[in-house]
Amino acid sequence: MFVRSGTGTDLPWINSILTASYGVTTVVTGDRIRNAAELATLVAENATGPVGLLTYEAGPEGLEVVTIDTSIRRIGAGTALLSAARDLAARSGLRRVWLITTNDNLDALRFYQRRGMRIVRVHPGAVDRARLHKPAIPAAGSYGIALHDELELEFPAAVSVRPAGLGTVPAVLSLLDAATRWLVSLGRTGQWGTAPHSAxxxxxxxxxxxxxxxGLWLAELSGRPVGALAVGTAPDYVPAATEPELYVNLLVTDRTHRGAGLGTALLDHARVLAVGRGVERLRVDCYAGDDRALVGWYERQGFTATDPFAVALPDGTAWPGQVLTQSI
Incomplete structure (x- = not known):
């Protein structure tokens, strides 16, 4: 199986395979309307000619696989196309390969997950909204399943998490300083202020x-520190635990790798640690000011907001916080 970039001479075949799969070449995913025939393409071919097509868009969030289709099943074309997309993303410096499929697409979900992709988000009602733009989308999809939602999958970053010894403290401080600079650049000084943590x-x-x-753990990509996690007991400024738990005291990631799933990987490690210690609850607290964006991120990771709190600051103001919990 050989995978190459599509060319202008492939366009009649591209139109035909897209039309065979979707009725038209227009696709609606992620609340976006796109003509897949106009996107960048990868074509899989064997001795008989083209047998598979992947269309994609590359941008700040990584490489999005918009469509993937094969004319002959179970010959490895889909696997080869996904592998080529990952290679292309790596060569282009893109740290994420992701896609969206529908809740009824059980065969595709099995295919993607068996090749290492993970479900990272669910978009309830996305297909219902898409149907407003593309009325031909049926009410029921594969296996007679009611067609309502979209599922987002991605290849997780190849992150390794290891215990962080005393010698790694400068690296963690550097991560914290960089995160503070990023927050300041966005005008979000309420979370950590403006002063470097290293000082x-x-x-x-x-x-x-x-x-x-x-209690300190370091995430690395290709041996380079890209995130840190600290776990232990709850600080004294939050409500005391009512049952055995593991508390996330610190979570920071390298913002130059935004979208690579580093925060998720570190929380997954915290969950593994909790299970290994025989506890069934994970708690964390975070900054709850501004638009509560950080609270929303933890909620998307499966946490539930419980106790709001405030920490008095030396200048007489209060730092707004939110405790969140998750059952393991």
Whole structure:
């Protein structure tokens, strides 16, 4: 099986395979209307000619697989196309390969997950909205399943998470400083202020303590630090635990790898640690000011907001926080 970029001479075949799959070449996914025949393409072919097509768009969020179709099943064309898309993304410096499919597409969901993709988001009612633009979308899809929602899948980043010893404290401080600079650039100074963490003796002592007691973990991509996690007991400014738990005391990621699933990978590691310690609850707290964007991110990770709180600051103001919990 050989995969190459599509060319102008492929256009009649591209139109035919898209029309065979979708009735027209227009597709509606993620609340976007696109003519798939006008997108960049990868074509899989064997000795008989083209047998598979992948259309894609590359942008700040990574490489999105918009459509993937084969004219002959079970000959490896789909697998070869996904592999080629990942290679293309890597060569282009894109850290995420992702796609959207519908809730009825059980065969595709099995195919994608068996090749390492994971469901990262569900978009309820997305197909209902798409139907407003493309009335031909049926009410029921494969296996007679009512067709309402979209599921977003991606290949997880090849992240390794290891215990962070005392020697990694400077690297974690650097991650925190970079995250603060990113927040400041967005005008979001309420979360961590503007001063670098590396200049704060209290933060350095905190990280040193976590590292010394085995509570600090480092995420790496190709040996480079890209995130950190600290777990242990709840701080004294949040409501006390009512049952055995593991508390996420710190979560920070390298914003240059935004969209690579680093935060999710670190939370997955926290869940594994919790199970290994025989506890069934994970708690975390986060900044709840501005538009509560960080609270929303944790909710998308499966947490439920429970207790709001406020921490008094030296200038007389209060830092708004939110505790969230998740059953393991």
């Amino acid at each position: 704060n003796p209290r933060r350095r002592a905190q990280l040193t303590s976590w590292a010394a007691t085995g």
